[in-house]
Amino acid sequence: MPRIMFGGDYNPEQWPEDVWAEDMKLMAEAGVSLVSVGIFAWARVEPRPGEYDFGWFDRVLDLLAEADIGASLATMTASPPPWLSRLHPEVLPRRADGVRLWPGARQHYCPSSPIYREYAGRLVEQVAARYGNHPALRLWHVGNEYGCHVRACYCDVSATDFRRWLRERYHDVEALNAAWSTAFWSQRYGDWSEVLPPRTAPTFGNPAQKLDFARFSNDAILACYTMERDILRRYTPDVPMTTNFIGLVHKPIDSFRWAAEQDVVSLDSYPDPYDPGTHVDAGFGYDLVRSARRGQPWLLMEQAPSAVNWRERNAPKPPGVMRLWSWQAVAQGADGVLFFQWRQAAGGAEKFHSAMLPHAGAHTRIHREVRDLGAEIAATAELAGTRVRAEVALLHDWPNWWAVEGEAHPAPLDLLAAHRAHYAPLFDAHVTCDVLPPDADLAGYRLVIVPNLYLLSAATAAVLREHVRRGGTLLVSYFSGVVDDTERLHPGGAPGPLRDLLGLRVEEFWPLPADGTIGLDLDGRPGRGLEWSEWVEPAGAQAIGTFTEGELAGRPAVLRHSYGAGTAWYLATRPEPALMRAVLDRVRAEAGVAPVLPGLPDGVQAVRRHGVDRSYLLLLNHGGAEVTVALPAPAVDLLGDADRPTGLVTLAPRGVAVLRS
Structure with missing residues (x-):
């Protein structure tokens, strides 16, 4: 893109045609350069199976082209029309408890359904053939917010697809039995037909089965995206493709896997104005999507101009906050600032969601702020294509996320909370951080941070070992290196294949009581540990901090170990924020990582x-x-x-x- 793009979702099907001309005029005045259009147009353009009415949409795209506004053109498949589920009720998804999800909202389809994919593919063929050469087309917007409402389907169609996926992964049922530890609780399978999704069961389900089903569900949804993308590529090989990730980090969808299948990564971001630390969480998400394609600029595809409609309490953004948070996305690598949506809906479930053009019209605070921001974005076109660089990487892994928050563990863990605890001190210290998968190339990073990497493969351990051996610094937090990628415990216990690198072994997990803390001493500085503690036996590592109370009093809590030309650190608890900042300040100083600008005021x-x-x-x-x-x-x-x-x-x-x- 030749400039930072500015705009939002445009849903002209919700309005009479005489409104469209006013939209074009006001968009031009606001500096709008790109709109996402057609996302929920399926029922309008295909009112009956095989009968297409694109005339009204032709007029919309022509108006956009005349106004020099680009289209992020959707494939229109995000919400099937009512006739599809009437004719084919088998496309409707089921929850783990067997309850069928019905039409009446959106995203009401089983991702594995061949019928859904057939009808969606037919529509995409029509859209691609009709608009592939349209002058308004800038970008293909495939689907929309995949996995937002239907994160997994447990129906019989999905069960069949799950078995196909497992056969491709394990080849024979005995290999599956070994991977899933089915000797436990008499779960051994004698035939593929016996294997089901992890539906609601009497008690704790098989953790390896659940992990593989999460992997499968991600792949099933991804297959819907790639099916549509491949159709578009046949018609328009030079038009870039994207689909919008949701939330700052969305658990069902492996953004790293998906980013490899896209040309541009885009994100929908809705920080909560009631949360004073929400901009730090947003920063983590922005660093992740920027890192997903190794620093390539990304698009902020959706944000709210003010309030959303879907929280229990929907706070408006005070004056100046929308501008500030928009520029935060640009600062952290975005080359586009878009909103949901252009004109505030008059009906439906999102009628109280704010928009660039509110119910009260153009003479409003929100619209004035939108216009002012559009002018600023237009004045900074030279930023487009520039990149953010980082010397620190924090590792995040979706399979680990699915596994570490499983059942029947020593205590429940919240992986994003762990990431936040490690990321926030860097953010507050003005240190730029990439967020990478464990199999990433770590060359060029001085410091790598690994929070709660419960699921650890030998290959990842080798990457971390090599990073430190060559002179890098590594910080690993508790409950890491516990299981392999099939949820089987590493021989000898945690931290598994990292024992030699970290110079220690964990003999026992000692999770703290709910809301409990434990005393710490970090080289003479007192503080508290949160959530977790461990009985650690050093095997070469030096204790830098110790527990000061309870059964672990005097035992190591923070350890440092030299390995090759580098250094590895281990945290056997989560230090409270002030102490975590002190730990990370020391670690990054030893690693030679400096802030972007020293001496900045707080905030x-x-x-x-x-x-x-x-x-x-x-x-x-x-x-x-x-x-x-x-x-x-x-x-x-x-x-x-x-x-x-x-x-x-x-x-x-x-x-x-x-x-x-």
Whole structure:
């Protein structure tokens, strides 16, 4: 894209045609350059099976082209029309307890259904053939928010597809029995026909079966995407493809696997205005989607101009927050800022979801802020294509996520909470962080952080070992290296194949009581550990911090081990935030990782984007007070006086500066 794109979802089918001309005029005035269109148009363009009515949609795309507004053109398959489930009720999904999910909302289809895929494929053929050469087309938007409402289907069609998937993975039923440890509880299978999805059972289900079903469900949904994408590629090989991930990190969908199948990664992000730390969580999600294609710019496909409609309490964004959070996405690598949606719906389940053009019209605070942001985005076109660089990587793995939060563990764990605990001190210290899969190339990273990597393969252990051997620094947190990729315990216990690297073994897990804490001492600094503790026996590692109370008093809690030319650290608990910051400050200092800009006031975020011959420093004030930032060298603020370099930047509360250096 030649500039930072700006716009949102456009749903003209919800409005009479005489409204469309006003939409084009107001979009142009607001600086809109890209809209996602057609996402929920299936029932309108195919009112009856095989009967297509594209005339009205032709007029919409023609209007967009005339207004020089690009289309992120959807394949229209996200919500099947009522006639499909009337004719073929077998396409409807079932929950684990057998309850069928009915039409009346959206995404009411079994991902494994060949009937759904057949009808969806026919529609995509029509859309691709008709609009592949349309001048408004900029990007294909395949499906929409996959896995949002139907994360897995447990019906008989899915059961058959699951067995096919398992046969491809294990080849014979005896290999499946070995992988699933079916000697336990008399679960041994004698024939593939006996294997089912992990439906509701009397007590704890087989953890390996559940893990494989999560893998399968991700693949089944991904197959829907790739089926449509491949049709589009036949017609338009040069038009890029995307589909929008939802939430900051969405558990059912392995974004790393999916990103490899896309040309552009896009994300729907809805931080909660009631949560004072929501911008840190957003930052983690933005770093992940940027990292999913190794630093390639991404698209913020959806966000709310103000309030959403789906939380229990839906807070509006105070003045300036929408601008601040939009620029945060750009700072962290986005080359597009889009919203849901352009015109606020008059009916339906999302009528109270805010929009760029509210019910009250153009003369409103929200629309004025939208127009002002559109002008700023247009004035910073030179940012497009620049990239964010990082010396720190935090590892996140979807199969591990599915496994570590399973049942019958020493205590329930929340992997995203663990990530947040390790990520927030870096964010607050103005240290840029990539979020990578465990099999990523770690060359170029000084520090790698591994929270709760319960499911650890020998291959991943080898990658981590090599990173440290070559001089890198590694920090691993508790309950890591416990099982292999089939949920079987590593021989000798945790941390499994990392024992030599970390210089220790874990003899016993000692999870803390709910809301319990334990005393810590970190080289003379007292503090508390949260959630977890472990009985650790050093085998070469040095205790840097110890537990100070209870049965573990005097035993190591924070350990450091030299390995090859590098250093590996281990946390046997989660230090409270202040102490975690102290640990990470020490670890990254030893690793030679510096902040983007030292000495920044609390609440100010700093990120640098790099071009071929210049770089851009973006400063965002998430705090509640005005601050002044001294720059290392004079720079031009693209949002201020572009003709006068400055060495001091004053940021109002929620203020933003985009500095060219």
